[in-house]
Amino acid sequence: MGELSRKEMSLLDEIPNDYRSGFVALIGRPNVGKSTLVNQLLGKKIAITSPVAQTTRNRLRAICTTPKAQLVMVDTPGIHKPHHLLGERLVKSAKKAIGEVDLVLLILEACHSPGRGDSFIIQILKQQKIPVLIALNKSDLLSKEDYLVKEAEYRDVIEDSRWPIYGCSASNGDGCRMLLDAMVDLLPIGPKLYPPEMICDQPEKVLLAELIREQVLLQTREEVPHSVAVKIDRLEEVPPSVKSKKKGLAHTAILATILVERKSQKGILIGKGGSMLKNIGQGARLQMQILINGPVYLELFVKVVPAWRSKPSQLKELGYGLDL
Numbered sequence: 377m378g379e380l381s382r383k384e385m386s387l388l389d390e391i392p393n394d395y396r397s398g399f400v401a402l403i404g405r406p407n408v409g410k411s412t413l414v415n416q417l418l419g420k421k422i423a424i425t426s427p428v429a430q431t432t433r434n435r436l437r438a439i440c441t442t443p444k445a446q447l448v449m450v451d452t453p454g455i456h457k458p459h460h461l462l463g464e465r466l467v468k469s470a471k472k473a474i475g476e477v478d479l480v481l482l483i484l485e486a487c488h489s490p491g492r493g494d495s496f497i498i499q500i501l502k503q504q505k506i507p508v509l510i511a512l513n514k515s516d517l518l519s520k521e522d523y524l525v526k527e528a529e530y531r532d533v534i535e536d537s538r539w540p541i542y543g544c545s546a547s548n549g550d551g552c553r554m555l556l557d558a559m560v561d562l563l564p565i566g567p568k569l570y571p572p573e574m575i576c577d578q579p580e581k582v583l584l585a586e587l588i589r590e591q592v593l594l595q596t597r598e599e600v601p602h603s604v605a606v607k608i609d610r611l612e613e614v615p616p617s618v619k620s621k622k623k624g625l626a627h628t629a630i631l632a633t634i635l636v637e638r639k640s641q642k643g644i645l646i647g648k649g650g651s652m653l654k655n656i657g658q659g660a661r662l663q664m665q666i667l668i669n670g671p672v673y674l675e676l677f678v679k680v681v682p683a684w685r686s687k688p689s690q691l692k693e694l695g696y697g698l699d700l
């Protein structure tokens with residue numbers, strides 16, 4: 377065995393033998409508080425479950441590093457939509473997603489009684505061998521007594537006392553520390569999977585490009601299907617200008633290109649007198665302003681690149697690595 381370098385020695389010092397790490401699948405209907413919980417656990421706001429979740433190609437991972445463990449939280453799009461899951465193929469892919477993580481965090485709402493959708497997800501999870509923890513969120517909306525009534529209702533639906541229920545409030549942080557500790561205890565022993573300062577595995581550019589792609593999918597329906605990709609060409613923070621009165625506000629300037637494979641698709645995307653592109657831009661800009669939390673100036677171009685999907689150089693440039 378060779379001698380360890382000083383650097384390697386110090387790295388070993390930093391990581392205790394019982395350090396834990398692993399992947400946690402977050403499952404929950406829209407609006408139960410997944411994003412809020414992730415932000416609460418990270419102590420910082422990142423956009424984790426934007427509406428693009430259903431169509432995202434680059435699955436977003438939120439990384440929470442503590443002195444004892446590193447949790448990588450993964451969204452599992454689709455599984456919380458029972459009517460989407462009626463297709464056998466979708467049930468299969470949801471099960472596959474669950475099979476790839478170490479732990480499932482099922483997020484439910486204490487302010488509602490359990491519904492059909494909840495039972496559906498619970499049945500799927502029961503067929504898996506994976507450990508499941510339940511976060512009964514929004515406990516702040518109820519009195520202690522009412523909370524306990526709801527917890528009992530959920531306990532009835534779960535019918536499985538092996539799954540612990542943690543009452544919590546993702547908004548004010550109540551119960552979140554205990555929930556985090558419980559998740560850590562269920563992770564396998566292992567080293568850090570990402571650098572500790574990283575809280576999200578996707579650069580902002582990818583998130584912004586996805587917001588544009590989402591608008592394309594929303595507004596063009598089936599006409600321009602999956603042969604579309606978006607590339608952010610420029611992303612720039614523009615400071616407030618003292619000279620011009622009109623455009624003097626600080627903003628983020630974004631230049632992006634939408635790639636399509638055929639000329640006919642370009643025509644559809646631009647629309648009559650540019651109307652379609654304008655709508656896509658407006659829709660995307662609104663979402664971007666929420667993500668960035670500030671004004672956005674967005675300029676869009678459409679470019680035809682025949683068969684971009686089969687060109688490795690294009691795929692690499694667009695950031696579609698092994699995930700595609």
Ligand code: GDP
Nearest residue numbers: 406407408409410411412425513514545546547
């Ligand atoms: P997601 O769709 O599951 O990601 O849900 P969000 O995190 O976007 O939350 C949906 C809504 O519920 C937002 O308006 C949140 O402010 C609210 N919310 C989330 N967690 C809590 C909570 O613990 N208490 C209360 N009162 N509201 C919450």
Ligand code: MG
Nearest residue numbers: 410411425426
């Ligand atoms: Mg969300």
